Amino acid sequence: MEKKKLGIIGGGTMAYAIAAGALAKNYLKAEQIIVSEPDAEKRGRFEACGIYAVSDNVRAAENCEYLLFCIKPQTFSAVAAELRGRHLPALISIMAGRTVSGICAALGDSALSVARAMPNLPCSEGAGATAVAFYGCSREEKGFVLGLFSAVGAVLEIEEENLNAVTALSGSGPAYFFLFLQALVRAGVQEGLSLEQSKRLALQTCKGGIAMVERGVPTETLIASVTSKGGTTAAAMERFKQEDFEGCIARAVRAAARRAEELSE
Numbered sequence: 001m002e003k004k005k006l007g008i009i010g011g012g013t014m015a016y017a018i019a020a021g022a023l024a025k026n027y028l029k030a031e032q033i034i035v036s037e038p039d040a041e042k043r044g045r046f047e048a049c050g051i052y053a054v055s056d057n058v059r060a061a062e063n064c065e066y067l068l069f070c071i072k073p074q075t076f077s078a079v080a081a082e083l084r085g086r087h088l089p090a091l092i093s094i095m096a097g098r099t100v101s102g103i104c105a106a107l108g109d110s111a112l113s114v115a116r117a118m119p120n121l122p123c124s125e126g127a128g129a130t131a132v133a134f135y136g137c138s139r140e141e142k143g144f145v146l147g148l149f150s151a152v153g154a155v156l157e158i159e160e161e162n163l164n165a166v167t168a169l170s171g172s173g174p175a176y177f178f179l180f181l182q183a184l185v186r187a188g189v190q191e192g193l194s195l196e197q198s199k200r201l202a203l204q205t206c207k208g209g210i211a212m213v214e215r216g217v218p219t220e221t222l223i224a225s226v227t228s229k230g231g232t233t234a235a236a237m238e239r240f241k242q243e244d245f246e247g248c249i250a251r252a253v254r255a256a257a258r259r260a261e262e263l264s265e
């Protein structure tokens with residue numbers, strides 16, 4: 001079999017998002033990808049896009065130029081045991097908590113090129129945020145990896161030591177945003193709006209806010225321009241201050257980072 005550009009181990013949510021994004025942006029053609037996934041139904045999703053899908057990890061690993069690990073961190077040891085001692089291509093991992101040194105040790109080869117990335121769920125909408133740390137990668141390998149994640153959103157190169165902070169901010173961050181939006185919608189309902197009305201208004205408020213921030217205006221300035229002295233926003237802001245809203249967010253992000261540190265191996 002002619003070598004594919006990209007091999008993917010694990011054909012779940014993130015793998016599908018990344019592969020579909022790479023196809024949608026014409027970064028890769030379907031015939032340049034091979035996926036290994038045990039579940040036939042999940043393989044079918046890739047096959048429907050024209051991607052070659054197999055159930056044999058070794059076959060995928062040995063027939064590609066870049067191997068992307070999209071399995072759960074806890075599945076990695078078993079997969080590494082299958083791949084240990086084989087000639088492996090440049091590696092890309094999105095597994096939370098699996099360090100470059102841990103990946104190399106499990107695969108029994110310390111001379112591997114590894115890109116360790118932390119994407120997030122909005123990659124499935126082409127609006128992801130990915131941070132990536134490189135170890136032993138050539139310029140060409142870095143370019144390929146940055147291009148791959150650019151196909152599903154924004155990408156930032158960082159040092160591996162900062163990946164736990166990235167995990168706590170943008171990796172887990174979509175859940176914080178959904179929680180905030182959900183709370184805002186529920187509060188609107190409590191104030192007498194219908195669920196539909198509250199959802200539409202809350203979502204459009206978030207979208208409008210993002211558009212303003214993206215123009216480059218500092219958030220402090222934007223807050224000040226909504227908050228007139230003695231007004232309604234000021235009453236809400238005072239309550240946020242009393243309840244230490246900012247401190248609560250900082251403590252939540254710290255808890256996620258601490259958990260990422262605990263899970264690192």
Ligand SMILES: NC(=O)c1ccc[n+]([C@@H]2O[C@H](COP(=O)([O-])OP(=O)(O)OC[C@H]3O[C@@H](n4cnc5c(N)ncnc54)[C@H](OP(=O)(O)O)[C@@H]3O)[C@@H](O)[C@H]2O)c1
Pocket residue numbers: 009010011012013014015036037038039042057069070071072073075078079094095096118119120121171
């Ligand atoms: N989801 C996120 O928001 C997110 C964000 C950043 C990073 N990540 C990281 O991305 C990775 C994948 O997450 P995900 O959400 O895409 O998980 P997922 O949907 O569960 O995908 C993992 C896939 O791997 C398959 N698999 C299980 N054992 C396997 C084996 N031995 N060989 C090959 N494939 C195997 C699973 O198949 P079965 O289901 O049939 O077992 C599943 O389809 C994780 O390491 C996670 O830390 C996820």
